[in-house]
Amino acid sequence: xxxxxxxxxxxxxxxxxxxxxxxxxxxxxxxxxxxxxxxxxxxxxxxxxxxxxxxxxxxxxxxxxxxxxxxxxxxxxxxxxxxxxxxxxxxxxxxxxxxxxxxxxxxxxxxxxxxxxxxxxxxxxxxxxxxxxxxxxxxxxxxxxxxxxxxxxxxxxxxxxxxxxxxxxxxxxxxxxxxxxxxxxxxxxxxxxxxxxxx
Amino acid sequence: xxxxxxxxxxxxxxxxxxxxxxxxxxxxxxxxxxxxxxxxxxxxxxxxxxxxxxxxxxxxxxxxxxxxxxxxxxxxxxxxxxxxxxxxxxxxxxxxxxxxxxxxxxxxxxxxxxxxxxxxxxxxxxxxxxxxxxxxxxxxxxxxxxxxxxxxxxxxxxxxxxxxxxxxxxxxxxxxxxxxxxxxxxxxxxxxxxxxxxxxxxxxxxxxxxxxxxxxxxxxxxxxxxxxxxxxxxxxxxxxxxxxxxxxxxxxxxxxxxxxxxxxxxxxxxxxxxxxxxxxxxx
Numbered sequence: 046x047x048x049x050x051x052x053x054x055x056x057x058x059x060x061x062x063x064x065x066x067x068x069x070x071x072x073x074x075x076x077x078x079x080x081x082x083x084x085x086x087x088x089x090x091x092x093x094x095x096x097x098x099x100x101x102x103x104x105x106x107x108x109x110x111x112x113x114x115x116x117x118x119x120x121x122x123x124x125x126x127x128x129x130x131x132x133x134x135x136x137x138x139x140x141x142x143x144x145x146x147x148x149x150x151x152x153x154x155x156x157x158x159x160x161x162x163x164x165x166x167x168x169x170x171x172x173x174x175x176x177x178x179x180x181x182x183x184x185x186x187x188x189x190x191x192x193x194x195x196x197x198x199x200x201x202x203x204x205x206x207x208x209x210x211x212x213x214x215x216x217x218x219x220x221x222x223x224x225x226x227x228x229x230x231x232x233x234x235x236x237x238x239x240x241x242x243x244x
Numbered sequence: 245x246x247x248x249x250x251x252x253x254x255x256x257x258x259x260x261x262x263x264x265x266x267x268x269x270x271x272x273x274x275x276x277x278x279x280x281x282x283x284x285x286x287x288x289x290x291x292x293x294x295x296x297x298x299x300x301x302x303x304x305x306x307x308x309x310x311x312x313x314x315x316x317x318x319x320x321x322x323x324x325x326x327x328x329x330x331x332x333x334x335x336x337x338x339x340x341x342x343x344x345x346x347x348x349x350x351x352x353x354x355x356x357x358x359x360x361x362x363x364x365x366x367x368x369x370x371x372x373x374x375x376x377x378x379x380x381x382x383x384x385x386x387x388x389x390x391x392x393x394x395x396x397x398x399x400x401x402x403x404x405x406x407x408x409x410x411x412x413x414x415x416x417x418x419x420x421x422x423x424x425x426x427x428x429x430x431x432x433x434x435x436x437x438x439x440x441x442x443x444x445x446x447x448x449x450x451x452x453x454x455x456x457x458x459x460x461x462x463x464x465x466x467x468x469x470x471x472x473x474x475x476x477x478x479x480x481x482x483x484x485x486x487x488x489x490x491x492x493x494x495x496x497x498x499x500x501x502x503x504x505x506x507x508x509x510x511x512x513x514x515x516x517x518x519x520x521x522x523x524x525x526x527x
Contacts, residue, residue: 090298108314123289178297195256196259
């Protein structure tokens with residue numbers, strides 16, 4: 046007997062949200078932000094070691110998402126991958142501009158304490174985080190360190206070799222073995238959690 | 245380097261950890277290797293999960309507003325959905341799959357017929373490039389059209405339902421002996437008003453405008469009041485603009501000198517009014 050003018054809607058998938066953003070739907074961008082702000086901001090704070098710079102970069106990232114949503118091709122990866130890749134590459138560009146690598150390396154200890162004090166729980170992605178944490182914990186320490194230096198500090202293989210005083214060939218092997226093992230460990234567990242890579 | 249050597253660079257490429265020389269060499273190889281491009285996508289997905297190793301941090305609440313304001317400004321300036329090139333753009337935009345070279349037979353005698361053939365081959369090559377490019381454009385347009393079509397179909401269904409309700413209302417109002425009661429908004433809904441049209445058999449149609457949005461789990465309910473006896477009608481939820489329509493039957497006792505009112509109630513409806521009155525007809 047209840048006549049509803051507006052039917053209830055299913056929650057939108059990330060792909061649908063990005064398509065809506067591409068059509069100029071500002072609300073869809075807000076929903077995408079709400080879903081990923083904590084992950085992306087955590088990533089940017091870890092790379093940049095500064096909340097202020099991380100906020101600047103996060104703003105640039107979402108402005109870029111707004112302008113480039115039409116470039117997103119779901120056949121080439123998930124929205125999660127697209128967003129994380131955009132955010133990380135902006136942050137790495139920023140530290141390269143600032144020439145701040147040394148600062149980052151020197152302040153590693155301070156970095157971890159600052160993050161810890163700001164950390165919140167990411168209830169939306171708690172299960173995925175646990176899977177990633179378990180997978181990383183299963184890697185040998187030197188492989189994990191190599192991946193961290195590349196991913197969070199933006200160092201190239203030669204720069205990692207120099208920083209660690211390790212032969213370049215060893216760094217290459219560690220990086221490749223680490224990523225292969227990580228892919229195996231994450232494997233199918235992640236597929237269902239972040240939606241299909243293609244649909 | 246051979247194919248296998250390039251494959252071994254893909255994981256490091258996904259971490260953007262390749263040194264400049266390797267990066268350049270791989271970039272060139274990727275232009276022509278579909279297999280490596282597909283594998284790179286997998287590595288990029290694996291690399292992206294590393295983001296979850298960073299502790300989650302909440303940005304300031306003001307940032308959300310700042311971003312939405314800058315996006316609104318960009319939208320006003322017509323800046324959105326530009327196409328560009330990044331690692332996720334469709335391969336057709338940035339690769340050389342459609343690189344077509346004219347046929348040439350080494351050592352063949354160059355004659356006017358031979359040059360005609362060459363020109364023909366170049367023309368055919370150009371035509372093929374144009375054809376491939378237009379196919380890509382059509383494919384993209386088709387994808388966009390399909391989602392647009394789905395959206396428009398939903399809108400059309402809603403508009404049809406609304407139209408049929410309006411037709412019913414017109415039929416009711418124009419039927420012999422029909423009557424209309426005006427309902428005015430109370431202090432809880434000063435901007436609201438409604439009309440209740442009904443015929444001599446009690447078939448009624450309520451059309452309300454300007455109602456406040458209802459909280460989750462709540463709805464507006466129609467009441468027929470006669471001699472202080474309150475008889476429950478149906479419930480309805482207004483749309484986002486505050487408009488609502490409702491069909492109901494007026495009990496025979498309330499058709500003469502009855503009062504009509506709208507209250508806010510639990511969405512399943514109640515037998516006796518519990519909430520505030522939002523709209524009421526003249527007593």
